Amino acid sequence: MNIKIRKFKDSDILGVVSLIKETFYKYNKKEATKTGIKNYLTYYSINKDNLEKVKISFLKTPIFFVALDNKKIVGMIRGTKSYMVNLFVNGNYHNQGIGRELVNKFENEAKKQVSSEIKIRASLFAVPFYQKIGYKKTTGIKNYKGIKVYPMKKLIF
Numbered sequence: 001m002n003i004k005i006r007k008f009k010d011s012d013i014l015g016v017v018s019l020i021k022e023t024f025y026k027y028n029k030k031e032a033t034k035t036g037i038k039n040y041l042t043y044y045s046i047n048k049d050n051l052e053k054v055k056i057s058f059l060k061t062p063i064f065f066v067a068l069d070n071k072k073i074v075g076m077i078r079g080t081k082s083y084m085v086n087l088f089v090n091g092n093y094h095n096q097g098i099g100r101e102l103v104n105k106f107e108n109e110a111k112k113q114v115s116s117e118i119k120i121r122a123s124l125f126a127v128p129f130y131q132k133i134g135y136k137k138t139t140g141i142k143n144y145k146g147i148k149v150y151p152m153k154k155l156i157f
């Protein structure tokens with residue numbers, strides 16, 4: 001399979017939002033309360049006004065990459081130089097190294113922007129993945145907006 005990773009463009013918005021919603025619902029809903037799920041999915045509602053709001057929130061995360069299989073968006077990662085906020089890979093593409101490659105790109109960009117540490121609020125599902133690529137838990141499980149997360153971090157030099 002020929003997966004290409006490149007920087008996010010505005011025209012990716014629909015593909016990205018669909019990927020977030022579908023992947024969250026499939027893999028992360030067990031980790032959230034009903035209200036947590038509802039609020040998360042509502043935040044990414046696909047209607048014109050809401051997509052404008054989402055676009056504005058994306059501007060707060062200057063590091064943003066997408067993974068494409070031909071023209072289909074199958075992965076994404078975004079965040080600031082010290083905080084990663086979203087990493088999602090379409091379930092049909094799991095365990096093919098796309099998640100690791102997206103994190104590599106993210107870390108390299110963070111290093112360029114002179115960061116020495118990356119923090120995340122890891123989904124419970126993704127904890128073994130993050131541990132494999134060098135992230136360590138910093139506390140126990142926390143509740144973030146009705147979703148269980150493990151705060152983790154990695155030093156990058």
Ligand SMILES: CC(C)(COP(=O)(O)OP(=O)(O)OC[C@H]1O[C@@H](n2cnc3c(N)ncnc32)[C@H](O)[C@@H]1OP(=O)(O)O)[C@@H](O)C(=O)NCCC(=O)NCCS
Nearest residue numbers: 027087088089094095096097098099100122123126128129
């Ligand atoms: C977590 C996620 C991004 C991983 O993406 P991926 O492309 O499948 O990961 P990779 O193929 O790059 O995996 C890298 C390594 O981690 C391992 N790994 C990946 N997911 C794993 C899991 N859930 N449990 C245990 N190991 C896992 C892989 O086997 C691989 O190990 P290897 O190097 O020994 O072969 C993906 O499962 C996902 O989108 N999950 C749902 C959304 C989510 O929870 N996102 C995180 C939000 S904080």
